[in-house]
Amino acid sequence: MARSWATLGVDLHLEPSGSGGLRRGLTDALRDAVRTGRLAPGTRLPSSRSLAADLGIARNTVAEAYADLVAEGWLTARQGSGTRVATGTPTPPGTAPTAPHRTPARPRHDLIPGTPDLAAFPRTEWLKATRRALATAPFHALGYGDPRGRPELRTALAGYLARARGVRTGPDTIVVTAGFSHALTILGKVLRARGVRTVAVESYGLDVHWALLRGAGLATPALPYDGLGTDPREPGEAGAVLLTPAHQFPMGTPLHPDRRAAVVAWARRTGGLVLEDDYDGEFRYDRQPVGALQGLAPDRVVYLGTASKSLAPGLRLGWMALPPDLAAEAVSAKGQADTVGVLEQLTLAEFLTSGAYDRHVRSSRLRYRRRRDALTAAVTTRAPEVRVTGIAAGLHAVLRLPPGTEESVVQAAAWQNLALHGLSAHRHPQAVTDPLDALVVGYGTPPDSAWAAALEALCRVLP
Amino acid sequence: MARSWATLGVDLHLEPSGSGGLRRGLTDALRDAVRTGRLAPGTRLPSSRSLAADLGIARNTVAEAYADLVAEGWLTARQGSGTRVATGTPTPPGTAPTAPHRTPARPRHDLIPGTPDLAAFPRTEWLKATRRALATAPFHALGYGDPRGRPELRTALAGYLARARGVRTGPDTIVVTAGFSHALTILGKVLRARGVRTVAVESYGLDVHWALLRGAGLATPALPYDGLGTDPREPGEAGAVLLTPAHQFPMGTPLHPDRRAAVVAWARRTGGLVLEDDYDGEFRYDRQPVGALQGLAPDRVVYLGTASKSLAPGLRLGWMALPPDLAAEAVSAKGQADTVGVLEQLTLAEFLTSGAYDRHVRSSRLRYRRRRDALTAAVTTRAPEVRVTGIAAGLHAVLRLPPGTEESVVQAAAWQNLALHGLSAHRHPQAVTDPLDALVVGYGTPPDSAWAAALEALCRVLP
Numbered sequence: 001m002a003r004s005w006a007t008l009g010v011d012l013h014l015e016p017s018g019s020g021g022l023r024r025g026l027t028d029a030l031r032d033a034v035r036t037g038r039l040a041p042g043t044r045l046p047s048s049r050s051l052a053a054d055l056g057i058a059r060n061t062v063a064e065a066y067a068d069l070v071a072e073g074w075l076t077a078r079q080g081s082g083t084r085v086a087t088g089t090p091t092p093p094g095t096a097p098t099a100p101h102r103t104p105a106r107p108r109h110d111l112i113p114g115t116p117d118l119a120a121f122p123r124t125e126w127l128k129a130t131r132r133a134l135a136t137a138p139f140h141a142l143g144y145g146d147p148r149g150r151p152e153l154r155t156a157l158a159g160y161l162a163r164a165r166g167v168r169t170g171p172d173t174i175v176v177t178a179g180f181s182h183a184l185t186i187l188g189k190v191l192r193a194r195g196v197r198t199v200a201v202e203s204y205g206l207d208v209h210w211a212l213l214r215g216a217g218l219a220t221p222a223l224p225y226d227g228l229g230t231d232p233r234e235p236g237e238a239g240a241v242l243l244t245p246a247h248q249f250p251m252g253t254p255l256h257p258d259r260r261a262a263v264v265a266w267a268r269r270t271g272g273l274v275l276e277d278d279y280d281g282e283f284r285y286d287r288q289p290v291g292a293l294q295g296l297a298p299d300r301v302v303y304l305g306t307a308s309k310s311l312a313p314g315l316r317l318g319w320m321a322l323p324p325d326l327a328a329e330a331v332s333a334k335g336q337a338d339t340v341g342v343l344e345q346l347t348l349a350e351f352l353t354s355g356a357y358d359r360h361v362r363s364s365r366l367r368y369r370r371r372r373d374a375l376t377a378a379v380t381t382r383a384p385e386v387r388v389t390g391i392a393a394g395l396h397a398v399l400r401l402p403p404g405t406e407e408s409v410v411q412a413a414a415w416q417n418l419a420l421h422g423l424s425a426h427r428h429p430q431a432v433t434d435p436l437d438a439l440v441v442g443y444g445t446p447p448d449s450a451w452a453a454a455l456e457a458l459c460r461v462l463p
Numbered sequence: 464m465a466r467s468w469a470t471l472g473v474d475l476h477l478e479p480s481g482s483g484g485l486r487r488g489l490t491d492a493l494r495d496a497v498r499t500g501r502l503a504p505g506t507r508l509p510s511s512r513s514l515a516a517d518l519g520i521a522r523n524t525v526a527e528a529y530a531d532l533v534a535e536g537w538l539t540a541r542q543g544s545g546t547r548v549a550t551g552t553p554t555p556p557g558t559a560p561t562a563p564h565r566t567p568a569r570p571r572h573d574l575i576p577g578t579p580d581l582a583a584f585p586r587t588e589w590l591k592a593t594r595r596a597l598a599t600a601p602f603h604a605l606g607y608g609d610p611r612g613r614p615e616l617r618t619a620l621a622g623y624l625a626r627a628r629g630v631r632t633g634p635d636t637i638v639v640t641a642g643f644s645h646a647l648t649i650l651g652k653v654l655r656a657r658g659v660r661t662v663a664v665e666s667y668g669l670d671v672h673w674a675l676l677r678g679a680g681l682a683t684p685a686l687p688y689d690g691l692g693t694d695p696r697e698p699g700e701a702g703a704v705l706l707t708p709a710h711q712f713p714m715g716t717p718l719h720p721d722r723r724a725a726v727v728a729w730a731r732r733t734g735g736l737v738l739e740d741d742y743d744g745e746f747r748y749d750r751q752p753v754g755a756l757q758g759l760a761p762d763r764v765v766y767l768g769t770a771s772k773s774l775a776p777g778l779r780l781g782w783m784a785l786p787p788d789l790a791a792e793a794v795s796a797k798g799q800a801d802t803v804g805v806l807e808q809l810t811l812a813e814f815l816t817s818g819a820y821d822r823h824v825r826s827s828r829l830r831y832r833r834r835r836d837a838l839t840a841a842v843t844t845r846a847p848e849v850r851v852t853g854i855a856a857g858l859h860a861v862l863r864l865p866p867g868t869e870e871s872v873v874q875a876a877a878w879q880n881l882a883l884h885g886l887s888a889h890r891h892p893q894a895v896t897d898p899l900d901a902l903v904v905g906y907g908t909p910p911d912s913a914w915a916a917a918l919e920a921l922c923r924v925l926p
Contacts, residue, residue, distance in 0.1 A: 009821070009825070010626070010627075010818060010821040011626065011627035011745070011821055011824065011825070012626055012627065013626065013627055013628055013629040013751065013752070013754050014751070015629070015754060033625075036631070037631075038625045038626075038629065038630075038631055038758075039625060039626060040621075040622055040625065043622060043625075043626055054751055055751060056750065106603060114607075115606050115607070118602040118603060118605040118606055119602040121602070121605050123597045123598075126597065126806075127593065127594055127597050130590065130593050131590055134586045134589065134590050135586075139581040139582040139584065139910060140569060140581060141777060142581040142584050142775035142776070142777035142778075143578050143581055143775070143776055143777055144577075144578070144776045144777070145776075145777060158503075159503055159506060162501045162502060162503065162506075163473070163474065163475055163476065163501075163502060163506055164473075164474035164475065164476055165476055166476040166478070166501065168499070168500075168501055178641070178802040178803075178804075179802075181798070182802060282474070287519065288476065288477070288517055288518060289476070291476050291478060295501075308607075312605035312606070312805075313605070313606055313607045313608075314604060314605035314606055314607070314608060314804065314805030314806065315605075315804050315805070315806065316802060316803060316804045316805070317804070335644070339641040339642075339645060339779055339802055340641075340779060340804075341641075341777065341778055341779045341780070341803075341804050341807045342775075342777030342778070342779070343589075343777065343778065343807065344804045344806065344807060355473060358472070358473040358474055361474065362472070362474070447602060
């Protein structure tokens with residue numbers, strides 16, 4: 001085999017039939033591949049030289065078969081673009097729209113909470129970091145990896161989390177995950193294996209998280225919620241509590257200082273664990289964010305972070321800082337096949353160590369702070385019965401509505417093709433606190449170009 | 464807040480103590496962060512201007528606190544590199560080497576099967592594809608995605624698999640996964656939910672795959688193995704069979720043509736499923752590879768592919784082409800949080816559609832073919848009692864040894880720091896076929912620069 005044909009061209013799988021000679025067999029096999037739709041219209045075929053070498057037959061035989069099929073209309077041949085499957089040939093049966101999971105149409109105005117402004121993703125800086133990661137990674141980094149994640153990333157995260165969030169950890173007690181849900185799935189398995197039966201969760205939160213824990217066989221009763229926010233002081237029989245201490249999701253208040261101390265005391269007293277969901281801890285606009293609860297008790301708190309709010313959910317990158325004994329169990333539960341791509345991990349490590357992460361977070365803070373200010377001003381002026389609540393932080397705000405109006409406002413928004421959440425969608429089914437009428441507005445979600453129109457649409461549906 | 468300080472600099476979490484004045488409180492908090500090791504030696508601190516703005520205090524107060532701590536030796540200040548934590552300060556408690564999962568030292572000669580030559584990963588081409596993916600992706604592609612994977616990648620895979628492997632599928636029946644193990648984990652859940660209790664596996668294979676199925680609650684009895692290879696004709700009570708039809712792993716033979724037809728007939732007759740592990744189907748050196756079994760029965764065969772052998776395991780990219788009814792169940796089992804990074808998916812889609820994938824596969828074929836030829840020649844000359852078996856394909860070969868010698872040869876290899884597998888490591892514990900003495904040699908694993916020495920080390924330990 002000469003290098004020329006072997007490395008150029010494309011692969012084409014064919015099973016020429018035996019009878020009728022080589023040319024006939026090849027023509028039949030090619031026609032069949034096109035007719036049944038296996039080769040889609042527009043597919044480029046290998047050159048006759050390359051296919052002949054692959055099949056171990058004479059080049060002329062392939063050229064003649066191609067010519068026959070061009071004559072029959074199955075293929076087209078053009079100078080410079082080679083031989084392709086003609087358009088107008090059938091599409092394969094599997095491509096019929098059988099799929100039950102169509103991507104839903106995007107709304108005209110998107111204020112669904114939980115996503116940052118994806119149009120502001122730092123593409124140029126991310127590409128630079130990818131280039132540096134690809135240029136410097138040792139070749140064996142591309143193999144099956146350490147299930148905890150790449151050491152470069154764990155080291156960078158340990159430094160960043162300590163500096164920016166007050167987390168007390170090191171590279172050996174960090175586990176890289178494919179986002180928060182992956183981390184919570186792992187923790188569910190670990191807790192269940194330890195004999196935990198119950199993880200207390202907040203009265204307001206995300207039902208997909210509760211469902212992940214229930215999927216691991218854990219009960220998820222609701223912690224009380226009162227005028228001071230979540231009350232985790234008496235989690236009953238729970239072996240762990242899941243909290244959003246820096247910025248309660250979705251209510252938007254930090255965990256009360258007395259209760260921070262109390263939940264740590266509970267964990268120490270009972271051997272319980274606190275799962276700290278620090279989903280948007282970087283984004284506080286009026287003062288420095290509250291430090292991670294984990295800093296108070298690194299032996300009793302699992303710190304969970306994610307790139308989904310600070311960069312983009314599509315990266316599928318998250319991390320846990322764990323007590324040392326739990327780190328080993330989490331790695332076992334995760335399994336040996338590391339589910340996070342090495343190149344993404346190395347790129348994030350570069351992004352953190354080069355300072356690009358801090359720069360992006362700090363410029364995002366300005367963007368979201370301006371939006372929050374604009375939201376507050378617009379609501380104050382145009383809907384005086386509505387109140388923006390929660391601290392100046394994060395990517396969403398809770399808008400308190402007059403009693404009994406939530407359902408009709410959410411319905412009015414849907415008619416305007418404005419996507420947002422009513423607070424009741426985030427209320428635990430067994431919460432004992434009185435239901436409140438409110439909207440959860442993700443002001444971080446739209447791109448800059450769509451923000452003003454989304455805010456205007458929101459104001460139009462407010463009572 | 465002016466843009467200048469807000470977007471420059473880095474975040475530093477501090478909780479200045481209240482007593483003794485601002486300067487004293489800040490100095491104490493900073494000293495404490497360094498002394499306890501939360502801020503690691505070498506960590507760069509924000510500029511005094513930036514930190515002062517973040518904390519809402521006078522710049523001079525920060526500058527004085529920095530100066531105090533430089534004087535005390537906790538910090539260092541150098542023109543041009545800013546203020547940093549001094550080296551020689553303590554490391555945090557969490558960074559002590561407590562971890563039970565140390566990355567094992569790499570062997571001097573690595574012939575472990577299952578990994579391609581990672582030094583040949585096409586870094587430049589991959590970066591180009593990443594650049595194109597980042598330049599063209601719509602912003603909303605960076606959000607929480609379709610659990611089946613990005614449509615661009617599923618479309619590219621459907622075209623490639625049809626053209627190169629004879630797979631009959633479409634974008635709607637493909638599910639992107641984080642590698643083969645992730646796909647098998649999903650299938651285990653789907654089969655168990657369908658009421659399947661047993662998945663028959665081959666007498667030779669990978670115990671980690673069998674363990675994944677058992678983890679889903681499935682029994683994994685061994686199919687017979689005879690002179691013609693795996694015999695899947697009578698899988699007993701099994702609801703599915705897991706096979707490597709193009710190139711049995713590790714034995715290295717394709718599934719016998721009669722048995723290909725027979726297992727499809729069994730699946731049609733009983734409603735059973737065939738799980739086709741096409742881990743290295745692209746790599747055949749003497750003729751075109753056998754087409755995918757899936758092409759014979761797209762309604763009864765799940766085709767499983769991976770980028771782990773054709774590119775690198777570190778990418779964590781795999782795919783399944785499923786019967787339409789199973790596709791919906793697999794998506795449910797996978798869960799809504801897509802565990803595969805969007806940028807890696809878009810990059811692979813670019814890599815496939817640009818032809819870079821075909822080019823890389825075809826040049827890899829030349830590399831591995833040369834190595835296989837060199838291996839066969841060396842063994843024939845230097846160890847005439849040893850026989851290289853299996854077809855000219857893939858990234859590994861089975862070397863049959865004189866009876867009773869496997870254990871001592873594997874031991875001799877370990878003494879030479881030569882890593883390879885004995886065949887017994889891949890034998891199903893309930894296999895009824897007679898044990899064979901053999902080595903499984905991953906000739907694809909070392910970089911070009913290490914291949915000759917690895918081959919020489921291998922020849923030295925052969926009987």
